[in-house]
Structures are given as structure tokens and as C-alpha cells.
Amino acid sequence: MSANTRPSILQSVIPITDLRRGHGLPIPAMRETSDGTTVRDQRGRQLRDLRISVTDRCNFRCTYCMPKEVFDNDYQYLPHAEVLSFEEITRVARIAVAQGVKKIRLTGGEPLMRRGIEDLVAMLAAIPGIDLTLTTNGSALKAKAVALKAVGLNRLTVSLDSLDDKTFRAMNDVDFPVAKVLEAIDAANAAGFEQIKINMVVKRGVNDHQVVQMAKFFKPTHGLHGNIVRFIEFMDVGSTNGWKMDDVIPSQEVVNRIHAVLPCEPAHPNHLGEVAKRWKYLDGAGEFGVISSVTEAFCGSCTRARLSTDGALYTCLFAQRGYDLKTLLRSGEDDALIANAIGGIWQARQDNYSEVRTAETARERKVEMSFIGG
Numbered sequence: 001m002s003a004n005t006r007p008s009i010l011q012s013v014i015p016i017t018d019l020r021r022g023h024g025l026p027i028p029a030m031r032e033t034s035d036g037t038t039v040r041d042q043r044g045r046q047l048r049d050l051r052i053s054v055t056d057r058c059n060f061r062c063t064y065c066m067p068k069e070v071f072d073n074d075y076q077y078l079p080h081a082e083v084l085s086f087e088e089i090t091r092v093a094r095i096a097v098a099q100g101v102k103k104i105r106l107t108g109g110e111p112l113m114r115r116g117i118e119d120l121v122a123m124l125a126a127i128p129g130i131d132l133t134l135t136t137n138g139s140a141l142k143a144k145a146v147a148l149k150a151v152g153l154n155r156l157t158v159s160l161d162s163l164d165d166k167t168f169r170a171m172n173d174v175d176f177p178v179a180k181v182l183e184a185i186d187a188a189n190a191a192g193f194e195q196i197k198i199n200m201v202v203k204r205g206v207n208d209h210q211v212v213q214m215a216k217f218f219k220p221t222h223g224l225h226g227n228i229v230r231f232i233e234f235m236d237v238g239s240t241n242g243w244k245m246d247d248v249i250p251s252q253e254v255v256n257r258i259h260a261v262l263p264c265e266p267a268h269p270n271h272l273g274e275v276a277k278r279w280k281y282l283d284g285a286g287e288f289g290v291i292s293s294v295t296e297a298f299c300g301s302c303t304r305a306r307l308s309t310d311g312a313l314y315t316c317l318f319a320q321r322g323y324d325l326k327t328l329l330r331s332g333e334d335d336a337l338i339a340n341a342i343g344g345i346w347q348a349r350q351d352n353y354s355e356v357r358t359a360e361t362a363r364e365r366k367v368e369m370s371f372i373g374g
């Protein structure tokens with residue numbers, strides 16, 4: 001990131017401590033469901049996905065997520081006592097699965113920075129019927145891939161914004177070399193993780209020159225085998241990333257650029273509510289995805305809830321406040337009451353932020369992505 005982008009980030013800095021701690025939206029009581037089991041929100045969407053942020057720390061300082069100007073040496077991370085324990089996370093997960101959650105994604109911050117993460121994966125993997133996945137920046141993956149696979153992690157997503165070392169080091173802002181992430185992806189493939197998702201946030205003028213290169217590199221016949229790049233439109237996550245519409249490369253432009261070099265066509269979604277639109281190459285070898293949360297909002301099929309590092313439930317990535325589950329978890333209440341709380345929160349949900357996003361809403365204060373997971 002060039003030095004001349006710093007002022008806009010600095011100007012956008014606002015105190016976020018109150019957004020992290022000021023949970024406590026009143027938890028609505030759950031109403032009876034029409035079929036006795038299926039919980040739906042105000043727009044008829046079911047609760048299917050739970051993203052769990054296991055730490056608010058990360059060793060990268062990606063300028064769109066945890067910019068150095070905010071997350072500096074003085075930044076106060078959550079004290080240990082406020083972070084949910086593995087037992088508390090597993091309890092919430094088990095209750096949420098009983099209410100319809102099928103997929104659990106571990107995020108952060110950087111989830112592999114949480115000590116003993118393999119133990120948590122093992123605990124969650126023991127819950128019957130869930131698809132368990134994890135999103136990582138890849139920096140510690142090489143050392144942990146075999147252990148994560150062994151304890152039951154089903155799938156992996158690696159965030160990787162560029163293959164060009166100079167660009168990658170500038171974007172992670174801690175001078176981390178891209179070669180180490182590529183080695184980690186190789187190691188994860190060798191450990192048995194197939195079709196790893198490679199998430200690239202595309203920002204105009206910063207890394208968009210890498211789009212075709214990424215598509216080529218991860219195509220099965222080139223570079224690493226069988227992994228799937230997903231190109232994500234740059235979003236106004238959190239309150240510190242200095243988002244402007246001008247910085248967004250629309251997914252259609254990404255597709256056009258790739259199609260010009262590697263002809264492709266749309267593919268059917270793998271499942272209802274799939275966030276990425278799939279494109280397969282006409283030569284039959286491989287596919288990529290685009291996530292168009294700015295130009296083509298998919299709120300209508302959004303089935304995701306987010307559990308923050310300190311145990312608040314958020315019903316949208318762009319939420320300003322969450323619901324404090326931790327207090328309930330630590331007050332000796334039984335599972336039925338926790339289930340009732342999760343059900344009531346979901347039933348009250350109306351979120352559709354990406355459908356109504358404007359330059360104005362982009363400036364609103366939102367909880368940081370590193371706190372609730374991307």
C-alpha cells in the first residue's frame with residue numbers, strides 16, 4: 001500500500017472499543033415455529049451457517065481489514081477472560097446445529113493463532129452432521145495442515161490477495177512473503193485437503209493486475225492442482241478500511257478479463273444460498289468463483305450468523321451491534337434457554353445491508369471484521 005493512501009485511512013479512524021463491548025441488544029423471545037422446528041427470520045431465511053471468530057488477533061495487517069494505523073502496538077485486544085472458551089464455543093455450535101446450522105466456519109482474526117486450535121476443531125468435528133471449515137491467511141498452515149486434517153477439519157479457505165510478492169507483502173503490510181503461503185497451500189493439498197478455496201479481495205489499482213494470473217495459476221493444469229480461486233469485490237467491512245466505490249472491481253469485469261484469456265461459462269450453484277457464483281473453464285479443467293457482494297447483493301439468500309470472539313451473536317457482517325450470548329452461557333442457564341435466545345434473535349432478523357449500501361451507509365460505524373469473522 002502506498003504511503004499516499006494512509007491519510008484516508010487515518011481520517012476514517014473512529015473509536016471502535018464501544019462497538020466491541022456495547023453488545024446487549026435485547027434478546028427477543030423465540031416464537032413458536034410453524035412446523036415446530038425450522039427457525040426463519042423476517043424474510044423467510046433459515047439459519048444454516050455459523051461463522052465463529054476464535055480470536056481477534058492476526059499477524060497480518062491487511063490494509064482493508066486490520067490497518068496498522070488502528071491495530072498498532074497500543075491496540076487493546078480482548079483480555080483472555082472475555083474470550084469464549086472452547087467448551088463455550090462448542091456448546092453454542094451444538095445448540096445452533098440443533099436449530100438447523102449445517103456449516104460451521106472458523107475465522108478470526110487469524111484462527112490458527114488461537115492456541116490449541118486443533119483441540120477446538122476436534123471438539124466441533126465430533127458434532128454429527130456438520131460441514132466444518134476454516135479460513136486462514138496461510139502463514140501458519142504449513143505446520144498445522146496435517147494435524148487439522150487428522151482431527152476432522154473437512155475443508156479450508158486460504159486468503160491470498162496476490163501472487164506477486166511485492167504486492168502481497170504491501171497488502172499484508174507485515175512484509176510476509178507469498179512463497180510461504182503457496183508452500184502452505186501445497187502442504188495442505190498433500191495433507192488431503194482438496195479443492196481449497198483461495199479467496200482474493202480485488203481492489204482497483206492495488207492488486208487487480210493479478211486477477212488473470214491468479215486464475216491461471218490455480219487452474220488444475222497449471223501450478224497447484226485442483227484449488228478454486230474466488231474473487232471478492234472490495235467491501236466496506238468494519239469502520240477502518242477507507243472504502244470507496246471507485247476501488248471496487250465489479251465481478252463482471254473480473255469475469256470478462258478472465259474470459260478473454262481463459263474462456264469460461266457460468267456453472268450451476270452447488271447449493272442454495274451459495275455465496276460465490278461459479279464459472280467453469282470451457283476446456284473442462286477447473287473453475288473459479290466471484291463474490292459480488294457490492295454489485296449484486298445476495299442478502300435474500302443469506303443464511304449466516306456470526307459468533308464474535310467474546311460471545312456475541314451478529315446476524316450480518318455489517319452489523320453495528322450484536323446480542324450478548326456470553327452472559328447467558330456464563331450464568332448457569334440451560335441449553336433450552338440458549339436455544340430460545342438464538343431462535344429469537346434469528347426470528348427478529350431483517351438484515352439486508354448489501355441491498356441498501358450507499359456511500360452514506362459505508363461510513364456508518366460497524367463492528368470490525370477481525371472481531372466477527374469475514
Ligand code: SF4
Pocket residue numbers: 293298299300302303304315316317318351352353354355
Ligand atoms: S449484507 Fe448482511 S444480510 Fe446481506 S449478505 Fe451480507 S451478511 Fe448477509
